Amino acid sequence: MFYQQKAENLDLKNQELEKDVIYAKQNLADTLNVILASGGQKLIDFVEGKLTFRES
Numbered sequence: 640m641f642y643q644q645k646a647e648n649l650d651l652k653n654q655e656l657e658k659d660v661i662y663a664k665q666n667l668a669d670t671l672n673v674i675l676a677s678g679g680q681k682l683i684d685f686v687e688g689k690l691t692f693r694e695s
Contacts, residue, residue, distance in 0.1 A: 674681045 674685075
């Protein structure tokens with residue numbers, strides 16, 4: 640019983656991590672699309688500290 644509960648907890652944590660990875664990949668893809676669509680100006684702004692990933 641104890642090990643079954645541990646396994647279920649690990650499975651839930653794994654599912655949460657998988658969701659986090661998917662979200663991070665989508666966020667990165669969205670950010671890169673914004674950078675590409677801006678002709679690189681957003682990348683320059685980000686490097687200069689004028690823009691965060693969330694703002695993009």
